[in-house]
Amino acid sequence: MRILVVEDDTRIADVVRRALTEASYAVDVVHSAPAAITAFEIDSYDLVILDLLLPGLPGGGMEVCRIMRATDNSVPILMLTALDSPRKKVEGLDAGADDYLVKPFHLVELLARVRALLRRAPHATAPILQVGDLSLDPATRSAKRADRVIPLTAKEFSVLEYLMRNAGTVVSSSELIDHAWDNNYDGFSNVVQTYIRYLRRKLTLPGESDIIETVRGFGYLIAAPHDLP
Known part of the structure; x- marks a missing residue:
């Protein structure tokens, strides 16, 4: 399964990439909103992990999420953010995110949420x-x-x-x-x-x-x- 990680913090992006790669996923990483939109339009992904605060586009990750949803409504999106407020969570979900994870997070929880979202995807069948x-x-x-x-x-x-x-x-x-x-x-x-x-x-x-x-x-x-x- 192929995952797009959109995260402007290169340290966090590298940690997430290594964890996903070790869990047998193919992973592409980009660090800005325009790069995320381009990658999503060019390549096929089974899931997107999307940071909320991104450079390069007014609205950041929220706007990227809306654009991705307009392009393909079936790919699960897991939104990452350091902004732990009910209002931001609601905004993210309303923009089209399927799940929301607040930084800092444990990698085991990230991987569990990835597995859960992939199970809900249109091509998914059963957990086993x-x-x-x-x-x-x-x-x-x-x-x-x-x-x-x-x-x-x-x-x-x-x-x-x-x-x-x-x-x-x-x-x-x-x-x-x-x-x-x-x-x-x-x-x-x-x-x-x-x-x-x-x-x-x-x-x-x-x-x-x-x-x-x-x-x-x-x-x-x-x-x-x-x-x-």
Whole structure:
């Protein structure tokens, strides 16, 4: 899952980025209101973490939130602010934010709120994703097939999570790149094909069916639960 962090305090931005990256999310960071709007219009994000006090635009993060909502009403927005007043919270929520977190905050709470918002997103299914005998727990970042625990790297987890959240739908390589990689990705490599190969090796033992299907010319598919034996 890909997250946009909009925070003008570079120290806070770096702490949040590292925490999200360690939790297996792809993260882009920008530090101003205009950069946030540009990133949101160009790239696809599953969630935005948005600071309230931002340079570069009258209204700061509040106005950025309104613009993002006018562009895409489905992406969850978590607003961060040092202004702990009921009026500011109401303004943020009325501007289109889905949740509100006051600084200073604990990273464990931030991550919990991120998971909760992603569960409410339009593409979300259940807290624990289940497709056939394969299960994925976003909270613990763990995967199992039948009774077998499957060790996954952060990037493998991100790719598999996006495929499972879109079970029954063909997902293109470019869509996977949009949601599982940040904007430092080198688009000329065959990185998606490589990670699909890694996942297949880990998910499938001899005698088991391959849970990831290649749809030639289109992308990759994990069958919807009712399509699996």
